[in-house]
Amino acid sequence: MLEPDGFDDERIALGPQLASFEMLAIKQQCSLKDAQQYFKEHLSIGDYYTEGQQVLGHWFGQGAEDLGLGGVTHLDEFVRLCENLHPHTGEKLTMRQNTMRTDIGHDGLEHASSNRRVFYDFTFSPPKSVSVAAMVGDNPRIVEAHEQAVNEALRQLQSFAATRVRKKGECTDRLTGNIVAAVFQHETSRALDPHLHSHCILFNATFDQVEKKWKALQNHEMLAAQKFVENAYYHELTRALVKFGYQIENRPRGDFEIKGISPELIKRFSKRREEIDQKTRELLAREPEKAEGNIAAIRENIAHRERGRKIRDIGLETLQALWHGQMTSQENESLRKLTVNSCPASAAEENLAEKAVTWAEEHLFERRSVVHEHELWRHALEYARGREVTIADIQAVTSRRNYHRFDEHPGKVTTREHLLREWEIVQTAKEGLGDCHPLVGHPRPFNPQLDEEQRQALDALVSNINRVSVFRGGAGTGKSFVLRELVEQVRDGGRNAVVLAPQRQQVVDMERAGFPSPTTVASFLAKRELAEGAAVIVDEAGQIGGKQMLELIRLVRERNARLILSGDTRQHGAVEASDALLAIERHAGVKPAELHKIRRQDPARGQTLDEREHIKQYRQAVKLAASGKLDESFSQLDKMGAGVSCSLSNQAEELATEYLRLAEKNVSAVVISQTWAEVHRVNEQVRDKLKSNGLIGANDVTVQTLEKIDLTRAQKRDERFYPADAVVVFNQKVREAEAGAKGKLGCIVKAGVLVEVDGRFVTVTDKVLDKITVCRPHETQIAENDRLHLKANRKLASGDRVTNGELVTVKSVRPDGTIKLTDGRVLDSGYREFLPGYAVTSYGSQGKTVDYVLFSDSTVKPATNAQQWYVSISRGRRGIRIFTPDKEQLRENITRKGDRPSVMDLLAERYKNDWFYRLIERRWGKRAAVIMTRSRRGTRRAEKMRQKQNIAHGHARSVVRQSRSIGV
Incomplete structure (x- = not known):
């Protein structure tokens, strides 16, 4: 699973988040x-x-x-x-001119403010x-x-x-x-x-x-x-x-x-900084309630007052x-x-501004389809820092670049590749509206275990007459159960069904749930084996980026197949550029089959009347978050006592205490943290608490583990991003280096990256840079019953597989360095891509279900948004506790949007105008115009088909129901 590194706040020097490196x-x-x-x-x-x-x-x-x-x-x-x-x-x-105003706060009282x-x-x-x-x-x-x-x-x-x-x-x-x-x-x-x-x-x-x-x-x-x-x-x-x-x-x-x-x-x-940090620690220890405020403001107050x-x-x-x-x-x-022994300044580098901007483009557009032009300037300047190129040189290069610029959104730009890609995805989905026969012509009677809402969703899917269809359901609504029934219906109807998911861990989960032969989207696209007229069913489709989605849609179109995309765009999306499913939902006119009823937080799980009522209230909070009512969701959880006010200095201790309480009750729990620095702190604190209470083994074994540094392809080609002790791990075989091989950076060469592996140099070309991961080593203590979070896919020496994102438990650590797990698998001594598994990031928690969620709020505003909140609070079956130093700040932070703007979002209605097509032809040539013209014809045709769709879809459903009623 490609998981972004979370928000790495870098503020680790002081433990609690007190320091800042902003210049x-x-x-x-x-x-x-x-x-x-x-x-x-x-x-x-x-x-x-x-x-x-x-x-x-x-x-x-x-x-x-x-x-x-x-x-x-x-x-x-x-x-x-x-x-x-x-x-x-x-x-x-x-x-x-007025300097004060009066507002009504969440407590219902008047408050004066500047x-x-x-x-x-x-x-x-x-x-x-x-x-x-x-x-x-x-x-x-x-x-x-x-x-x-x-x-x-x-x-x-x-x-x-x-x-x-x-x-x-x-x-x-x-x-x-x-x-x-x-x-x-x-x-x-x-x-x-x-x-x-x-x-x-x-x-x-x-x-x-x-x-x-x-x-x-x-x-x-x-x-x-x-x-x-x-x-x-x-x-x-x-x-x-x-x-x-x-x-x-x-x-x-x-x-x-x-x-x-x-x-x-x-x-x-740096004595002044050390002095302020020390006084801040002393103040928080003496008056922990002050930690509920803004730490930066507290430091500023201390700096001024003392x-x-x-x-x-x-x-x-x-x-x-x-x-x-x-x-x-x-x-x-x-x-x-210092200056006496320095080397003389090097001569001006030819085309440096062009090279710097190209690097910035490769870095930014790998994961985003729309960026602000000043972001390109920023990263280009970072690349060229200290060298002879001016800011005006950089800005001149971007002004000459053939970007598409948005009149209604000054400063934002996209590339020809991203615009045409998102355009083709959306237009292909539009062209396919009402273009097919029902997915299943004569469905068998539905599984009686399906409730009414699930039957209606399945009915909409099997009778669907679109080339591309969408199945949308919130967290914990039971999408997988309906999908499995859909696969059986498709196969029983005589159509081949291909089952896909973006990440390896999701594929493993589908196998365990009984899906037949699921595979990853990447593996499927590499082989391109798809029977004519087949149905391609994709779970967690919201995590597919634009590049893979376009490949998938083109293949489906070539083979006259059908594509069913299941996902929830309110949760975390793709790591790579373009949230493709969201673009389809917003702009293609595809009417989704939907599930709304939340089944994960089921009051029947409660063992007492009070617990059943508690789960019911918890479910209501998740429902409010799913419908976009973030403030009401927060109020609901706060009202039911889920919020725990604590200072940053004792937050990890409080989390560890609660985790221990739940562990002693033998119920599952996970801590969801907002930053990787926080994940590490909480992991350490929880582990110490469990160890001191005898829930993990007394004898620690120290192993050197490897923590991934999340880098784009451009960053992998830049020595700045390789620490002195960096370890390069091969995820897949590259030339003489087998999967799992480790090496050190040799140098950056024109063709890619030169890695030294066992005394030999292996060239990793730009094309296969995704097959290596750059890691930093850490010493980690593990013992019997320790929880580990695995961070790499690998086939073990035993033939068993481990997947990125798994949470596993240690049974024993053997003298040869291998680690036996409680499920019987044995981690090879060379497999060291893991970390303690008590706390994870919100992205890492997506797809996981536990009895209780412990949410750790670090007050880092950029790390908190609506998606992060929704994913985090919805993981639990029975309850959640929220540990925060500042409830009102958290309430404000969760209302921030987490989804990225897409090209289609910013184009709005302009692409329907004639001038837009002429502009594309002038800017990018006839090939682009051909794609656009074909898409436009598809749009017009889709508009007509959409008018007929309700009639056709209604007829298809009546046929399906008639077939089912007579038992065909």
């Missing part, structure tokens, strides 16, 4: 009083050694110029803008090694390069400035491209460590050229482009550093450091002596020689 931090200021004091107390007072000097901030931005602001930032100008007044005339600037954002603080900070080289190494050129890089990043940020349009029924944002900003540069932290950084204060005002007035700044696009702006800053800074003779070490998480400055030295000069007094009588020379005194003579000498 562009963004805060908004909503308090007018605090904003007015900000200039006096924080910005104008310079670094804490300046002996009374002030930092002379400067104005920046087209908006500032329009207001007549330039040069040095003065207090009176700053304060007037905070008050929403013109800095010179004192007149009101934008419409909104009504107007005063400004946004965008703070640019280079990696610590840069501050060390600049300040301790006394290199003013770096300080100047930082300032220039900040200015370039702000120029890019300004292009995303927008305002809201709320006139004549419009409800959109309009780009304005102008900001009013004041920039203040600092060079140390309050702990007197070197800390070069710039505060860029963006006032909540922008000039709308269309309406000819100042309006509030809409920051949505600016925040969306944050990573691009951050990389613009990085790129300009590293270009300068390389010119100065420094060597740059780019890191896979997106940042960089200067080579030659040790991690120990970096940590030594900061030391400013020291103003220490000069720069004294500070440098202080810094050098904290270093060994060897460290001082190494710092001095």
Whole structure:
């Protein structure tokens, strides 16, 4: 099973999520009083050694110029803008002036809150090694390069400035491209460590050229482009550093450091961060209820409230002596020689901008069919960081690319390949509406175990007259039971039935459920063995991407076969680009057969009246989530006592305690976590709890396990993404390397990747990069009765198979390194792709069913959305507990959409117009136009067929019912 790595928050240094590695931090200021004091107390007072000097901030931005602001930032100008007044005339600037509002909260009470954002603080900070080289190494050129890089990043940020349009029924944002900003540069932290950084204060005002007035700044696009702006800053800074003779070490998480400055030295000069983190830990331990709030805000409060007094009588020379005194003579000498011993800057690389953009395209479009253009710029800059190419060069390349751009969605782009692929999928499904005879002409009587809803769904499927049909049902509605009956009906009717699923684990589950000879979609497409007129039945079809779906649909069309797609697009979709089933549901006009009744959370499972009532309420919460009522779903679970308020510091302990309680009752449970860092923490805590209570063996055996690094094909061709200790595992045979073989990266070559395996080099070409996985090794303790989560498909030496995603239990660990499982299988000593199996990600939990779900909320907003919530809460049969530090934040996070926009979503109705076909022909030639024209004829034909479909479908159903009633 190809499972994305989950949301890897990288915040693992502190245990609880306290640290952050973002070099562009963004805060908004909503308090007018605090904003007015900000200039006096924080910005104008310079670094804490300046002996009374002030930092002379400067104005920046087209908006500032329009207001007549330039040069040095003065207090009176700053304060007037905070008050929403013109800095010179004192007149009101934008419409909104009130600073407080009253809202009704979820508790039904009135709550006062700030009504107007005063400004946004965008703070640019280079990696610590840069501050060390600049300040301790006394290199003013770096300080100047930082300032220039900040200015370039702000120029890019300004292009995303927008305002809201709320006139004549419009409800959109309009780009304005102008900001009013004041920039203040600092060079140390309050702990007197070197800390070069710039505060860029963006006032909540922008000039709308269309309406000819100042309006509030809409920051949505600016925040969306944050990573691009951050990389613009990085790129300009590293270009300068390389010119100065420094060597740059780019890191896979997106940042960089200067080579030659040790991690120990970096940590030594990060005392302020360590101090804030320590005080945060102490506060959470002392007042755990505070952990229910936002941790970043708590850290900010601590940083502000408990900061030391400013020291103003220490000069720069004294500070440098202080810094050098904290270093060994060897460290001082190494710092001095950083540029002396560096290699000269390399010559400009030919076509670097083209190569960088091509890499970004391959990386992004592998898993998404629509991206924002600034995402391409961001990844292209990451690829070319420190090399001689400008941001303008990158942007010029993308402007020349033959992307399809969406007029209604400025900045979003797709490729010819993705547009034509999604188009053909949808149009083929449209062409097939009403195009066939009933799937089963003379069905036998239905299984009496089917209830009325299931019989109706099966009736709709066997009488279906479409080339492509859809069977939709929510989590736990019993789709598999109906599908198995459908397969039997198809075969009894004399038609070949091919049963498929996207992942190997799903195939194994279908085999256990009695499906005849299921196989994976990939394996089926590789062989292309399909009888004329057969029925292809696909379970979990929502996890098929556009590329495989198009291959499948084309093969079905060639063989005059039928395609039945079963799935739930409200759950996690495909890893590869395009949620194809969702596109068919939304745009092809295919009417699905549906199941709504939830059977997994069955009150009859309850052993007491109270438990039966509890399961009934739980089922209602899942039903609400399935219907898109996320807030009501959360309220239902909270009302029934499922929510457990806990701090981040003791969350894992609480989860472990609950897991132990359920294990002692001999019921099944799984912890569903939002990030991989959290999965590891919870696994460790749960295992310790089980071990201390004797539920797993006392004697640990240490084995080296391998954890997958989730990489795209483009990333596999980039050495940045291979850690020094990376292990390359072959999932399938490649040349001389057998499945399961392990090696080390040799180098990246033009043809692909060179891997050293047992002293021999194996070339893995670009075409077969999906046959290798890059892993990082870990030492893992296992013992009798340990739970393991297997992470790779493999045929074992015994002939047995293991599949990615399985949860298994250890019976014993043998001296030769093999691991015997309680089900009798034996993991070879070479099979080490597993981790403790007590906690999994939401994606990893999909398809699994347990008695109880323990949901672990890490408060990481990007890791939480509607799909993640629905999948997570629906895994249990009997109950769920939700462990969260902040209920209201979780309630808000789960309403975020998790599905990706498709090309067809953004095209909307435009593709029906003649000009669109002419545009495609001009842009991509006659071959594309032929596909489009054929599809258009199919669309027109489908419109006519759809009008007849209800009559034809009704007739087909009557024939089916008549056949069944006479026992044919």
